[in-house]
Amino acid sequence: MAPVTDLPTDNVRELSDVPSIEVISKASIMLLSAAAERLGLADEDPDTSPRRDLDEARRLITALAGLVTASAEYLGPHAGPLREGLQSVQRAFREASAVPDEPGQGPGEKFTGPVY
Numbered sequence: 001m002a003p004v005t006d007l008p009t010d011n012v013r014e015l016s017d018v019p020s021i022e023v024i025s026k027a028s029i030m031l032l033s034a035a036a037e038r039l040g041l042a043d044e045d046p047d048t049s050p051r052r053d054l055d056e057a058r059r060l061i062t063a064l065a066g067l068v069t070a071s072a073e074y075l076g077p078h079a080g081p082l083r084e085g086l087q088s089v090q091r092a093f094r095e096a097s098a099v100p101d102e103p104g105q106g107p108g109e110k111f112t113g114p115v116y
Helices: 018-036 054-096
Strands: none
Touching: 018 054
């Protein structure tokens, strides 16, 4: 096996070379995807998904809401789609909850305001 130092570096970028908008966008997409997984949305029937974990989904959605809200001014054209994705998982969370949170009390709603 070749030593680690012999690995090709063609596709490796220094973190300092990555624009902040790309870092924020990628982190947002990762949080959005993880929240959708924890809501069971990747499965045919989310209600019976073995991946469904609403406690974990709540944490991920809240983190996503904080990130998107705090960085909205920098996101430019990316802000709209990320907000729409965030609202989608917030609504999906509300629908999946046996006892939905009061408006404004759902995951991330302290950052985004109520989602209906």
